[in-house]
Amino acid sequence: MAQHRDELFSALVDNQHALDDAWLEELKSDRDTAERWQRYHLIGDVMRSEMPEQMSLDITARVAAALDDEPQLLAPKATDKAKPKGLQGFWRPVAQLAIAASVALVAVVGVQQYGAKSDVPQPSNPVLSTLPAMGTAAPVSLEAGPPSGHEGRLIQAEQQRRVNAYLQDHAQQLRLQDDEKANEDSEAKPK
The missing domain is CATH 1.10.10 (Arc Repressor Mutant, subunit A)
Structure with missing residues (x-):
């Protein structure tokens, strides 16, 4: 209606x-x-x-009426009882230093605890041993040669397969990074 x-x-x-x-x-x-x-x-x-070239539009009466209808805001008076700056200025850097020291302590203790609770057996001479990405730990030494026979060829074939997989993954990651960089560059350029 x-x-x-x-x-x-x-x-x-x-x-x-x-x-x-x-x-x-x-x-x-x-x-x-x-x-x-x-x-x-x-x-x-x-x-x-x-539209006429000049138009009389008097809105002062309506604005004045709207202002009269607005509630008055009563703000509390400002007091001169402020905290002394000297005391505040002294404790702030001390507190920041204490927080930074606490965070550093937690980080050091956490890293030490994390490293100490490893399930992998620690070798007696870490220079002569390494932990591979997959499989078990194998000793590394100048005296140890590759196993001979059929088992040695299987191990070498498996190692070659892993190396090729790593190389393929690395090449793919580089291509993805190049694609992302190209997309970012094309989005950053104004059209």
Whole structure:
């Protein structure tokens, strides 16, 4: 119903509907309807580019009324009882230093504890031993040669397969990094 009334009001303003006596009486008696009538005419004039060169638009009374309706904000008075800066200035760096020392201590103790609880047996001479990425620990020595026979060839074939897998993975990672870098560069350049 309200939408039909708005459409009828718009049609009256655009001279697409006849203005009857009931509408005239409503325009005379209802201030909101009269203001709306003026706004619709102003909108139509703007849309048809028929605005006058100068237009008197006095909104001071409405702004003053709106300000009067606003509640007053009562702020507490500022007090001069501030904390002394000297004491605050002294304790702040001390507290920062204490926090940094605590974090460093936790990091050192955590690394030591993490390293001490390893399930992998520690070799007697760490220079002569290594831990491979997969499998078990194998001693490394100048005296130890590769196993001979069929078992030696199987071990060498397995090692060669692992090395090739690492090399392929490395090449793939490099390609992915290059692709990501190219995408970032193309997104960073303005079009």
